[in-house]
Amino acid sequence: MKNRLKIERAILELTQDELANKIGVSRQTISSIEKNRYVPSTVLSLKLSHLFGKPVNEIFILEESEMPS
Amino acid sequence: MNVKSFMECERKSLVNMKRYQLPNIFKKIGVGIIILSLVVLIVNKFSIENIDLKLTAKYGILVGLLLISISKEKIEDELVTSLRMQSYTFAFIAGVIITLLTNPLFNYISNLISEKQAEHFEGVGDWEILWILLSVQVFYFEFLKRMNK
Numbered sequence: 045m046k047n048r049l050k051i052e053r054a055i056l057e058l059t060q061d062e063l064a065n066k067i068g069v070s071r072q073t074i075s076s077i078e079k080n081r082y083v084p085s086t087v088l089s090l091k092l093s094h095l096f097g098k099p100v101n102e103i104f105i106l107e108e109s110e111m112p113s
Numbered sequence: 114m115n116v117k118s119f120m121e122c123e124r125k126s127l128v129n130m131k132r133y134q135l136p137n138i139f140k141k142i143g144v145g146i147i148i149l150s151l152v153v154l155i156v157n158k159f160s161i162e163n164i165d166l167k168l169t170a171k172y173g174i175l176v177g178l179l180l181i182s183i184s185k186e187k188i189e190d191e192l193v194t195s196l197r198m199q200s201y202t203f204a205f206i207a208g209v210i211i212t213l214l215t216n217p218l219f220n221y222i223s224n225l226i227s228e229k230q231a232e233h234f235e236g237v238g239d240w241e242i243l244w245i246l247l248s249v250q251v252f253y254f255e256f257l258k259r260m261n262k
Binding site: 068069070072073075076081082084085088 | 186190191192193195258261262
């Protein structure tokens with residue numbers, strides 16, 4: 045799964061620390077999501093979606109191989 | 114049970130796990146108890162050896178490790194919970210493997226080297242098992258946190 049978290053964060057001119065504070069997680073979590081090392085929970089994804097004003101599937105994108113057949 | 118409801122159950126169990134955790138300050142208390150216990154063990158070793166004091170200090174190390182293990186991080190979010198679960202799983206597997214292999218194997222080899230007859234495998238004591246489990250969990254959790262920086 046790819047994600048556009050870094051791009052969306054850059055659009056809002058937020059640092060990892062600022063974004064982490066806004067959604068109540070650690071900077072480490074934001075960094076791990078951006079590097080695709082951690083897939084966030086539904087709740088956290090929805091918080092990010094609300095903050096960026098975009099649907100979840102525009103922030104987190106499934107790869108072709110992960111699409112349901 | 115389909116995949117989604119299974120994942121929901123798993124998430125709920127992770128949330129429930131937080132109920133059994135202590136505030137972050139207990140991590141420092143745990144470190145303090147371990148240092149104090151180590152000092153007592155060292156002093157005890159080089160003075161008149163008191164077996165009761167030695168046993169108390171050894172169990173002090175376990176209490177300290179347990180406090181560190183179940184204390185919350187400053188920011189206890191879902192990534193930390195996930196890393197904590199990974200560390201408990203790793204500690205459980207590593208603990209069983211180390212307990213089953215290392216000590217009996219070490220005893221067997223040392224018996225062979227010392228040319229004594231290897232009579233039987235000696236088991237591992239309760240303190241050693243708990244020490245292995247807790248220390249592997251604590252150190253692996255710290256390792257995972259550093260890897261995710």
